[in-house]
Amino acid sequence: MDKETWLLWMLADSQLPTGGFVASAGLEAAVQGGLVRENIADDDKDAFTGFIYDSTRNQARFALPFCSQVHDQAAEQLAQLGEEHGDGSSSSDSDSVAAEKILDDIRRIDAYHHAMLASNRVAMRASIAQGGGLLSLFNRGYAHAGMMAGRRGRVCEDIAKRLQRLARLGEIRGHWATMFGFVCAALGISCAHMQQVFLFQFVRQVFSAAVRLNLVGPLRAQTLTCDAQQLVSSLLEQHGHRRVAFDSEDDVFGESAVYTEPMLELFQGMHDRLYSRIFNS
């Protein structure tokens, strides 16, 4: 049983305790606002599947680049740590240098991601809540697992603890996409597999919300989730290479992290005005 595959199944599990079940990715507001219709008949499912397509594409173009960027940088640093054969002092110096570098990278990327969510408070809130949940999960769950023993595990545990402290002090927000990138790098998951599970989770979350909102039945949701494989595959092919450009001078034509769904953002902003709702966002 391959270690990475085992971990991927754990991350894909809907029981993953990061609080994702209170987020509908804007679907609840979209339904109440009339963007997506309820009680979809078989031949009228276009609005709903269109919503799934558009919001998944948005996730691939907006959040995924941040996740990938953190992963790239953290994985590179961690790879340089080498094997667990280092002795005491010299390796602990390079350990803390690596940890500092990774922390700095994460802070910078997370702050930029935050700026891109600054005008969408509902999405920002959901992202921070889930990111915080994932970081806690790492600190109190994965960090204690046998497979995290060893030099790499120790460095990651150190980083994760410091991230949590910084989050409590308000010096870092700890968004979902950036924390996911870090946790996957820490767990030794490859970038490609991380990207797949990142988008898978998103699709699964939206369908789960759709079932609870009575837009589709659970069995029909399974059919549609199957079909979504093709969508995600093509999105990864088209957009998996994208990363974050920190200066808009570097991204004149919109090749880096961008939002693609203005109406989704608009309806998400309405979420707190919903008279009755079951989701937080």
Next chain:
Amino acid sequence: MPAPGEGTIDCKLIAGRLYQTISSAYPLKIISPKAVANSPIPNDSDDSQQRQKPLEPAVGYILSYGGGIVHGDQINVRAQVGSGCALILLTQGSTKVYRHRANRPPSYLNNPTNDAKLDIEQSYQTVDISVGPNGLLCLLPDPVTCFKDALYNQRQIVRLADASSSVVLLDWMTSGRMSRGERWEFAKYFSVNVVELGGRVIVRDALILEKGGLVRLRDVDAFAFLLVLGPAGKEVAGEFLKEQREMRIRAFRKRENIVWSVSEVDEFGVAGVAVRVAGPTTEDVREWIKCRLALLQNVVGDSAWSMYFHSS
């Protein structure tokens, strides 16, 4: 003499008087009519301490020759808003973006500073404005209308000196030449709004719309993004939040004419709102916005305000 497509606007207060200098080069033109400040509000209650002191207004119109932007055009507007000034930037009519036309040489070829790597099939506009302490920038253009197959990129950067600087930024666009039945037929529209505070990016809104991905926008013909940040925008921001609080959405079958939402923004001491509005016509959205920006009159004065309000 600025390079082709470049323009500058500089306004500052010297000994209580507003001085404004502008420059521009084809295909860009900037003109600035004179605006008169409101007389100071009498000091009659505690209230007046909290009320924003009226700023010295300056108005600029950003225009393009022929009323449009064509492929390869690079427009670059830089401005400085001095302390105690309010710069209102307007356009005259919506910015039309034309598609690539093989027989028209792109103007960028005449501009030696242009990066040869930039794609001459696309057009690009930058507006880069620094706002001094206690200054206000109101960027209130008409909407951008991209024609069929157009490829357009724009970037608005607002650099706030500190938390006493303010900005009202309107970034909006329409679906196309609706009268010709063209709706959402442009190839690409990419717009970025960046707000920096002391060199740090605090808000970045980056939207890309590409052909084939506009299913959600089928009932909408105008979409606007409005940012109101800083002390000079406090009254306006407050009204938006109030209106949102008083509205409650109940699930309904019929779509409303204008759909909108407001998101509170609060980053590093800069506070305000981000508003998103969508509607079936440009006029609906325009009226909705103008109505809600009315309180700016108290800050920029009636004369400058009426130039915006009565435009188009």
